[in-house]
Amino acid sequence: MKKEFKVKTPLYSKCIEVPKIIDKATGIHILSRFVKAIIFTTDVVVIKNNNADAIMAVYPFTPQPILSHALATVANMPLMVGIGGGTTQGDRVVELALDAEFQGVLGVVLNAPIDNKTLSAVRQAVEIPIIVSVVSTKRVEERLKNGADILNVCAGKDTVEVVKYIRDRYPDVPIMATGGSSDKAIEETIDAGANAIVYTPPTTTQLMKDLMATYRT
Template identity: 50%
Template sequence: MEKQVPEIKGQLRNHMIELPTVIRQSTGIKIFGKRLKSFLFSTDVAVIRNTNADAVIAVYPFTPQPVITQALLLAADVPVFCGVGGGITTGKRVVNLALDAEFKGAMGIVVNSPTPNEVISKIRDTIDIPIIVTVVSEYEDIRSRIESGATIINVSGGKDTSRIVRNIRAKYPDFPIMATGGPTDQSILETIKAGANAITYTPPSTADILNEIMERYRKQYEDESI
């Protein structure tokens, strides 16, 4: 018999972004004693503050800056995994950003797909927190990533994600894998069955959420005027 889980909600924080419950079917990844199954993909501090995700993966398409890392860590009430570059930003700067993120309290750091293996090795020699390496293609050399010091593989392969996860899992049955789950429960479950231990979820934008609320307000006024 399924056990009943008591749930407590506040009056003001009742409206929040709740991740698909199907994600709970994943095994999760245990990091520093915390079992993490769901990762919210966002750098919006308002969204980060109003979600039930287990953790936040904060990667953005600009040169990483310590002040942004500090703001994200200050806003979050769950573990944060910070992007430190590896594509546009590379070399010693990535290593320094990774060390800064660790000092500021990040639970882990994330490097982009183009990051050279020698940079990953230098990061591994410098920090103690996990290194998440993003994989976007089935043709990437996963073995060299692992040997260079990757702690977790993060698969972001679009429509090919589940296939990439399945291929990696076949070769590395015990290595931690997280992956984008896609927009539906079915696509998330498919990714989990392919071998992903945890799922990253992209929430709707604050503009979309606000638009939905405004539409509801407008409808309320229309109903009252009838």
């Protein structure tokens, strides 16, 4: 067995570590990167201090280029950014996709309600991968036909079932999925067919609370 070497320093050794169980995933080769663990956050502190393979930055507001630019300057790993698909539709989504590509992001993420016409227009406009969020087993085939490169399953308690449904019918489609908060849930998601796991880290508020509790002892 080859020895694993680690180099750390006292000030920079602390970071948010993704669950080790994610190593069990097969991973996805996205352009020049190999991705298994994806952290779901827009917090620049978390983005700068974690050991994931990539960042997924999607937020519940109208996407704005200035936010994508800011996140791209902080991230020291591949970044996938949300460009709408819910409230934001049509030409605006296409323009946001182009801007994101010009910023050098690894891929763009479209929310589940995206209409197929807009999805197709994004596909024609950009060369980077398009990740479409899926919340049920409906509309999977039309998403793939209209330009989705990767499906991001975020179906809550039904995530494992939706992942299995897609994997059984589309064995060659790359799947990302939210894995839940426990190793058991993550493993079940991987076993169902997810190639990469989207992990939601603790907030900086929670981390600070834990740190202050340590300081007070």
